Amino acid sequence: MSTSTLNYLILITVIVVAGISQGLLLPVLSIFLERQGVSPGVNGLNAAALYVGSFAMTLVAERLLGALGFKKLIVGGLMLVMLPLLLFPYFAELKIWFVLRLIVGIGDSALHYAAQLWVLLVTAPEKRGRYISLYGMSYGLGFSIGPLGIKLLAFGDAVPFLVLFAAMAAVLILVMMKLPDTKPEKAEQGQLPERRFRRSFTWAWYALLPALLYGYMEAGMNSNFPVYGLRIGYDANEIASLLPFIGIGGLFLQLPLGMLSDRYGRKNVLMTAGLGGGLAFMLVPLTGTHFWLTLILLLLAGGLVGSFFSLGLAYAADILPKSLLPAANVVASFQFTIGSILGPNLGGQLINWVSPGSMFIMLGCMYFIFAITGVLFRRKREAEFVLK
Incomplete structure (x- = not known):
């Protein structure tokens, strides 16, 4: 196995456990707060703290990476996620x-x-779609596994956190032993133009919006779906069984959608997936407590929009100069964080003040609006990207 392949597999492993952490923490903690009688609005506000932290890191991530390098930043990230796991069930x-x-x-x-x-x-342009799809699938795998931690609550409130801690500790050891200590190339950093964040968003705003929608969907579903399920009559085990199918759908369709985007254009695939995913989400409240109908709709919706983040990044890489890719990555992370903060809060308020199913109506409308907006982006794509 080549060194580059080994490094890629280690990065994929890191992303899997990162997906597990987000897929587990949000629903488990939401269930705890719902049992304590905390309102959905306060529940969602507390859940948004995770994404406030993510937002803060986004502001300094580029400088920290330049100073520390890839390995040290990943090691630090793993340790910051692991330590709170030991404290959640006891405080x-x-x-x-x-x-x-x-x-x-x-x-x-x-x-x-x-x-x-x-x-x-490090990925060659001709392999970008494949590698980005595999990256997205890895996160989707972890995201799908995470909610299964709800079932571990039967063995004790601390068990899901301890199991996740052990898994992340194993990955931390792997990273420290095998991942090379490298930094971004100085030449690459020097090529970044002034106002690079504004330029990357101005030139590729439609390609970066999927990160916001994906963050909204992921955080909103993980935080609010357990509350929605408990309110309409599902028990904790049924919620734990249903929630992973959003991520499982993404696993099934991630690579096919990536291949379709290579052939028919990423924007066309994003628009079509947005329409289909939005419709599937809006139909969920109509199924009530019909387990299998809800499962099918979540599987379909998750499959269609589960690749939004990775497809959006690939689309941005297609239409932006290479020197703007690091900046576009920061903007995408920023968008993801904003969506992740809005998701639990807006969804929680809708459940509290309108109806449990209104969270799905709002989600579906957002994807519809995104798909329609794609027509406007096509009309405006006339200027060439010339760096001054």
């Missing part, structure tokens, strides 16, 4: 959980930024 207070989620968010953001930028920079 069940909203204020303490807010701080702990903040720390987890900082760590998760560091992991994602370092890993996805490394993959983008």
Whole structure:
């Protein structure tokens, strides 16, 4: 096995455990708070702390990566995620959980930024679609496994956190032993133009919006679906069985959608997937507590929009100069964080003040609007990208 292949597999392993951490923490903690009688609005606000931490890291991630390098940033991210896992079950207070989620968010953001930028920079353009799809599938795999931790609550409230801690400790050892200590190329950094973040968003705003939608969907579903399920009559085991199918759908369709985007264009695939995924989400409230109908809709919706983040990054890489890719990666992470903060909060308020099913109506409308907006982006794509 070549060194580059081994490095890529290690990065994939890191992303899998990062997906597990997000897929497990949000629903398990939401169930704890719902049992304590905390309102959905406060529940969602507390969950958003994770993404406030992620937002804070996004602001300094580029400079930290340049100073520390890929390996040290990944090691630091893993440790920041791991330590709060030992404290969550023993300090069940909203204020303490807010701080702990903040720390987890900082760590998760560091992991994602370092890993996805490394993959983008070292991947040849002709293999970009394949590698980005595999990256997205790896995160989707972890995201799908995470909610199964709800079933471990039967053995004790601390068990899901301890199991996740052990898994992340094993990955930390692997990273420290095998991953090379490298930094971004100085030449690459020197080629970044002034106002690179504004330029990358101005030139590729439609390619970067999927990160916002994916963050909204992921955080909103993980935080609010357990509350939605409990409110309409599902029990914790049924919720634990249903929630992973959003990520499983992404696993099934990630690579096929990536291949279709190579053939028919990434924007066309994003628009079509947005329409189909939005419709599937809007139909969920109509199924009530029909387990299998809900499962099928979540599988379909997750499959269609589960590749939004990776497809959006690939689309941005297609239409932006290479020197703007690091900046575009920061903007995508920023968008993801904003969506992740909005998801639990807006969804929780909708459940609290409108109806449990209104969270799905809002989600579907957002994807519809995104798909329609794609027509406007096509009309405006006339200027060539010339760096001055």
